[in-house]
Amino acid sequence: MADLKVSERRFPRVKNKSPAPIQITAEQILHDARQERDKQEADNRPPEWQITDQTELQDYRTRKRKQFETVICRVGRIEAGTWVNYARWEESHADFASARSVWERALIAHRFNHTLYLKYAEFEMKNKFVNRARNIWDRAIEVFPRVDQVWYKYIHMEQMLGNFAGARQIFERWMEWEPDQEGWLSYVRFELRYKEIERARSIFERLVHCHNKPSAWIRYAKFEMKSGEIAKARSCYERAVENLAEDEAGEEIFLAFAEFEELCKETERARFIYRFALDQVPKNCAEYVYGKFITLENVILAKKGLEYEDEVRKNLLNYDVWFDYIRLEERVGTKEKIREVYERAIGNVPPASEKCYWQRYIYFWINYALFEEVDVQDIDRAREVYKKCLATIPHGNFSFSKIWLMAAKFEIRQLNLEGARRILGNAIGRAPKSKIFKEYIQLETNFGNMGCCRKLYEKYLEWSPQNSYAWMKYADLEILSQEIDRARAIFELAISQPALDKPEYIWKKYIDFELKNDHGRARELYERLLERTKHVKVWISYAMFEACAEKDDVYQKCILHARGVFERALDYFRTYASELKEERAKLLDEWEKMESGFGELGDVESVRAKQPRKIKRRRRIEAKNSLEAYEEYLDYLFPEEIQTGYLKLFEAAYNWKKQKVSD
Incomplete structure (x- = not known):
């Protein structure tokens, strides 16, 4: 109970808890206190001291200087503001000599404080001592050449005085110290204010030589762009890419270059720059470049797509535009979109049934089938594309062996040999071509199906009996199969054809075949060939054959046979073809070479005696005196x-x- 009574005495209960009629805030209390303080200070203010004569003024100045000197002796080496206050007090009394003395003493005490130089020079400028101010600025830039503020203040003073040549000279002195980029740019801005474009350009050249950095090159290019020199701006970017090392270039210069080309409406250039940047800039630093490139690509592709749609809408048979449109969609489009464009393209069938109009159109089907097979790997769709293509072509007027062969090779890739044979057989039945026969025969030859190859060659020769290539290949097949009689029969049928395209190849092939098997048959072939043609090459070949026809024991007999052939040839050219002088000369030359090759058994002199004589006639020039x-x-x-x-x-x-x- 005692503790309870004590607590009640210490903290009495508040009987009236209602708010006071006048509310007092903390702000009001502080305001009242401030007013009271100002009132007390006004009451305790010392009386004003008025100086009435020169003696009192001198006493005041002496006393005030003594106070300043006392403070300077105490803290002058530490605080530069005391010197400034002292000098400004002397300046307020128009005692400029004393003020200068104070400033000089301050500079001695604080030799590395450039602020004192600035205030000292401002004191001289304010009182219109221009030359003294220049001297102070010169001293300042010698002591603090790396302090930009000193240079800026000095140049500003010369500009205010209208001494632009002096300001330019100060800039040149500053540039010798190779300041940072901002100093160079201030020089450029100074020249641009007075329309000195060429001077500004030369300063930029010195800048990029001094600071070979992306930011300097970009500033230079932007200056040329602002001046309207597009070619020079592009040259700046190109030089920057060449001069900057790979680690220095970074993405900054490439981005600026690409944005410049975009502003110039050179979209392809910008795209190339982005691609080049992606190759040069490290992958971890090229995210922003890649983003910009993708954005540009999307914009370009969307614009291109709209252009292609507009062009194909105007002319559905403009196949070049369709090809470009398909390539565009294959780069960025989905499979469904690509199929849609292909279907729209193949729906525009050429109106005329002439092959020249279909030669571009057929590649829509080829690319479509390859897209389904290679890119999408949808085999059933690819097979369906080939079937539709073969059904669309008017094989009665013309056909394309390329599409037949591609369809057959597609089936071979799918290990469907019967399907490939079916396609090639259908091609031979509907639109036979030499290329189809060759590929089909090569296919069966690879599988060793000789019976089928013979049937194909028979059909080939029924379709084109004048084709010498087909006869020779058929004979080669029989020779490869060791069917000598069949090969000989094929050669006989071939040379009996009335209108071979290249009969000389057939005869040569037949003679070479008989040379390996029977020399007597070869001699008979030469005689039969001479009944058809008396060409000089045939005579020479026949003679060479006779010279090498027998073995060494009857070598002299071979020589006589060869000479007999040459004699017959020479008689023919003398009697029935006397106008063929070049052929006869060629025959005699070959005969002479052959005789030279016989060695001691040869009779070169007799051949030379048959050579025609060359007579040179001299023109007699008679003087005419009549x-x-x-x-x-x-x-x-x-x-x-x-x-x-x-x-x-x-x-x-x-x-x-x-x-x-x-x-």
Whole structure:
């Protein structure tokens, strides 16, 4: 109970808890306190001291200087503000000499404080001592050449005075110290204010030489862009890419270059720059470049897509635009979108049934089938594309062996040999072509199906009996199968054809075949060939064959046979083809070479005796002394109007010479 009574005495209960009629805030209390303080200070203010004569002024100045000196002795080496206050007090009394003395003493005490130099120079400028201010600025830039503020203040003073040449000179002195980029740019801005474009350009050249950094090159290019020099701006970017090292270039210069090309509406250039940047900039630093490139690509592709849609809407048969549209969709489109464009393209069938109009159109089907097979790997769709394509082509008028072969090879890739045979057989039945026969025969040859190859060759020759290539390949097949009689029969059928395209190849092939098997048959072939043609190459080949036909024990007999062939050939060319002089000369040359090759058994001299003699006729130039010769000569050299005088002269000379000879 005692503790309870004590607590009640210490903290009495509040009986009236209602708010007071006048509320007092903390702000009001502080305001009242401030007013009370100002009132007390006003009451305790010392009386104003008025100086009435020069003596009192001198006493005041002496006392005040003593106070300043006392403070300077105490803290002058530490606080520079005391010196500034002292100098400004002297300045307020127009004692400029004393003020300068204070400033000089301050500079000695604080030699590395550039602020004192600035305030000292401002004191001189404010009181219009310009030359003294220049001296102070010169001293300041010698002590603090790396403090930009000193240079800026000095240049600003010269500009305010209108001394632009002096300001330019100060800039040049500053640039010798190679300041940072902002100093160079301030120099550029100074020249631009006075329309000195060439000077500004030369400063930029010095800047990029001094600071070979992306930011400097970008500033230079932007300056050229602002001046309207697009080519020079592009040159700046190109030089920047060349001069900057790979680690220095970064993405900054490439982004600026690409944005510049975008502003110039050079979209392709910008795209190339982005791609080049993605190759040069490290992958971890190229995210922003890649984002910009993707954005540009999307914008370009969307714009291109709209352009292609507009063009194909105007002309559905413009296949070049369709091809570009398909390539665009294959780069960025989905599978469904690509299929849609392909279906729209193949729906525009050429209106005329002429092959020249279908040669571009057929590649829509080829690319469509390859897209389904390679990119999408949808085999059923690819097979369906080939079937629709073959059904669309008017094989009665023309066909494309390429599409037949591609469809067959597609089935072979899917290990469907029967399907490939079916397609190739259908091609031979509907639109036979040499290329299809060759590929089909090669396919069956690879599988060793000789019976099928023979049937194909028979169909091939039924379709094109004048094709020498087909006859030779058929014979090669039989030779490969060791069917000599069948090969000989094929050669006989071939040479009996009335209109072979290249009969000389067939005869040569047949003769080479018999040379390996039977020399007697080869000799008979040469005789049969000479019944058809008497070409000099046939005679020479026949003679060479006879020279090498027998073995060494009857070598002299071979020589006689070869000479007999040459004699027959020579008689033919002399009797029935005397106008073929070059062929006869060639025949004799080959005969002479052959005789030289026989060695001691050869008779070269007799062949040389048959060679025609070469007679060189010399023209006899006879001097014409008659008057008619002179007339002809004059007709050749001179026109008619000037011939009269010459004729009289020549006639007198001729008569004189004739009279002299007679005497």
